[in-house]
Amino acid sequence: MADFFTSNSGVIVSMVLAAILGLSVYLPLMAGQLSLASPGFYALGGYTAAVLSTRVFPHEGGQIAFGYIVLEMLAAGVLSGILAIIVGIPALRLRGIYLALATIAFVEVLRVLSLNLTITGGAIGIFKIPQPFNSQHQLPYLLFAVPMLAIAMLFVARLERCRIGRAFTAIREDELAADAMGIQPTYHKVLAFTMGAILAGTVGAVSAHVLNTWNARQGTFDASIAFLAFVLIGGSRTFLGPVFGGLVLTMLPEVLRAVGNIGGLPKPVTTFLKDGRFIIFGLLLVIGTIFFPQGLITPELVGRLRGRTPPTPPAPTADPLPAAVR
Amino acid sequence: MTEFVQRFVNGLSIGSVYAIFALGYTLVFSILGIINFAHGAIFTCGAYFTYMLTGATFGANGIFAKTHLPIVLPLAVATIVGAILAGLLGVLIERLAFRPLRRRNSDRLLALVSSLGVATLLVNFIQYLVGAENYSYKTRLTGDLPIAVNLGSEASPIPIRTIQILIFAVAGVILIALTFLINFTKFGKALRAVAEDATTASLLGISTDRFIWLTFFLSGFLGGLAGTLVGSSVSIAGPYFGIAFGLKGLAVIVLGGLGDIPGAVVGGLVLGLAEAFVPADQSAFKDAVAFALLFIVLLIRPQGLLGRVQVQKV
Amino acid sequence: MSAMTETPHETLLHAQGMTRRFGGLIAVNNVSFEVQRGEIFGLIGPNGAGKTTLFNLMTGLIAPSGGTLTYAGANVTGLRPHNIARRGIARTFQNIRLFPNLSALENVMIAQHVHTRSGVWQGVLGLPPSPQEERRTRQKATEMLTLCGLANRANEKATNFAYGDQRRLEIARALALEPQVLLLDEPAAGMNPNEKGTLSSFIRDIRDRFDLTVLLIEHHVPLVMGLCDRVAVLNFGELIALGDPATVQRDPAVIEAYLGDAQ
Secondary structure, three states: OHHHHHHOHHHHHHHHHHHHHHHHHHHHHHOOOOOOOHHHHHHHHHHHHHHHHHHHOOEEOOEEOHHHHHHHHHHHHHHHHHHHHHHHHHHOOOOHHHHHHHHHHHHHHHHHHHHHOOOOOOOOOEOOOOEOOOOOOOHHHHHHHHHHHHHHHHHHHHHHOOHHHHHHHHHHHOHHHHHHOOOOHHHHHHHHHHHHHHHHHHHHHHHHHHHOOEOHHHOOHHHHHHHHHHHHHHOOOOOHHHHHHHHHHHHHHHHHHHHHOOOOOOHHHHHHHHHOHHHHHHHHHHHHHHHOOOOOOOHHHHHHHOOOOOOOOOOOOOOOOOOOOO | OHHHHHHHHHHHHHHHHHHHHHHHHHHHHHHHOOOOOOHHHHHHHHHHHHHHHOOOOOOOOOOOOOOOOOOOOOHHHHHHHHHHHHHHHHHHHHHHHHHHHHHOOOOHHHHHHHHHHHHHHHHHHHHHHHOOOEEOOOOOOOOOOOOEEEOOOOOOOOEEEHHHHHHHHHHHHHHHHHHHHHHHOHHHHHHHHHHHOHHHHHHOOOOHHHHHHHHHHHHHHHHHHHHHHHHHHOOEEOOOHHHHHHHHHHHHHHHHOOOOHHHHHHHHHHHHHHHHOOOHHHHHHHHHHHHHHHHHHHHHOOOOOOOOOOOOOO | OOOOOOOOOOEEEEEEEEEEEEOOEEEEEEEEEEEEOOOEEEEEOOOOOOHHHHHHHHOOOOOOOEEEEEEOOEEOOOOOHHHHHHOOEEEOOOOOOOOOOOEHHHHHHHHHHHHOOOOHHHHHHOOOOHHHHHHHHHHHHHHHHHHOOOHHHOOOEHHHOOHHHHHHHHHHHHHHOOOOEEEEEOOOOOOOHHHHHHHHHHHHHHHHHHOOEEEEEOOOHHHHHHHOOEEEEEEOOEEEEEEOHHHHHHOHHHHHHHHHOOO
């Protein structure tokens, strides 16, 4: 049994980290912002940790003290936050498609920069990133990942119920009406965006150690798609959605790969199972937008699972006019 | 001086490809108000279709490794057929991914997300089928014409590749044809009507669905054509080169103004020229030019160079 | 001689030369008027006369091409909507802009944003003033819902409400802003005669209870005439009449504006 966990430790840790990354996309989405910028901050966080641990902090024989990792996470968070504010203030005045495009552009610029600057190691990246744990497998990283996920989930859950969270939701529902009710849109959108960035950055910092190397392939377009899938398929209306999406969609390709390793299947099938994860993500996105626009984990589902019956729709009244909201 | 001319010509050439590509992008936006991210994937497919149609063999990876179609078409013909196939692919995508969203009156962002899904799906599917290798066409689109002509003199030669001239010419022809189509034909008028207000247009008896799929066909055709042109002029650098192009295409259409047809051409040429004039020692940053431009334009003038400000009805 | 005590007339809102152009079209053309504290001020005119555009200018949703707006002596021209709301001007919308997926209670609670100040950390960690503010917000919102007769459906999604109830919910939300000025954009649209009558007395009621000044865009002329202290008439973006209802009703320019269309 323990064998299963240790041999799959990489996947397990990735799953938990992915759940947090899902939340990093969920936060701006709470304020109605479809941001594809998380991978950029994730990459930045990873580079921060990689540079700090290979060049600044003392390390020996591939080992580095636990405490330095925490410092790196802090540094990553701060840097991500600052960059998010700088980029967010001008960018978040844009809406909808324009914002999505701006975030795509932002990630691409970061990617090209990281490919070409010496500090980031160019195309090769930074490798031999020291580890805080002396272990053959990755399970000890759960010491970081699980508390981070728990804290993030708690944070978002509480946020949704308080004044600022309500402001986010109002903006998402109708930015103009929220504005007219006294909520300043730009401030709150930047706030949500920054919170998501800090989360992504700190995950990046930990991931750099988990993966041992860090390069420009960490902050790519593919990553944008994956994170987006976590939220859009997992569920975009409740914080449980991206957590579910992150966990399941990271696990799914591994399960498929394991199935693909079962002997006796024709080659096209096994290749598909092993390498076709993005084909499946893409397909899920297409199907999801049509049939599950709110994702799989919806607030209604959560309510039902908790034993709350969904509110009954009103009986048709004599009012001939339809409910005309929007 | 020769370097300047060289760069200028290169800029125009790559700019022309950007323009052709962007025209397809902007056509769909002008009629449906959505960004079809799968355009980049269709671009890739066009290049691959053409490759297959010339009877060329695929490499060592992928399900169809080392196979080839039993057809051998001359490259010019294959280009056109490949573009047509790309157009049909566009129609298929519209039917399967976008039409259900339209029927459900979904938010436009969902269409963007869906198109991202289609793009990822297609590109990775190609990789699954034929691997990620680099391919080149066996023959040249310019046929028996010399590879390059000399615009300068014997002493200071300015070699211009004939394929670049061809691309520029093709772009010009397409622009003229499209402008004529959109502004001076009944078809174009109906297209503009649907773009302006689909509901009213359909009330007036215009078959909205038909115009939408026709637009997608046209858009896919242009995308596929651009793919083959790039494949001819450079090479097919694996399925992902369409994604990179797709991202740059976004920069182009935002630069020119979303939905603006001449804007797509202007944007394409501007980007091409901007990239061409990146100093040689910074060539690695060439790719960032598009996105930096995109970002700046979005911040300063989101409607682009030629677009008009959208007024939101409250 | 008995002296009649007159309530001092205080100009609360002063619009001067408000103008808005959209390209070649002039939607609002040099409109000036004053609104007195405590008034119920009506804004009428044929469709497309620019009434909602004027509201939008006054509440900061669009910027004026010219003119100024003064509120309680301060220049509020061109301020963003949230700043206008912060100063105590609340509004409803012609096309109803509720937050569709939020419950009625949540919709109304949003309006208390300007009266609370808990930030992220206070909210997430439950530190003061967040718990108190949450209580107060909820309480205030429930009060407004009760006032508008919607308290029993506080937890239902806004989009599930019937049209008339949605209008009432929007008013409840606007009231939760605790405004001094309330702008109502066609609050009676889609209501039957009974409901219109109730609405009329309701508006008077809240005006008295909350010391409000009310601006009202309305199409239903009898409602306006019975309810408003003064009425302004817009046509093609211009102010063509201003005065008490009876006078305005007889104004030939007004009659022509309304009937002229039917010709």
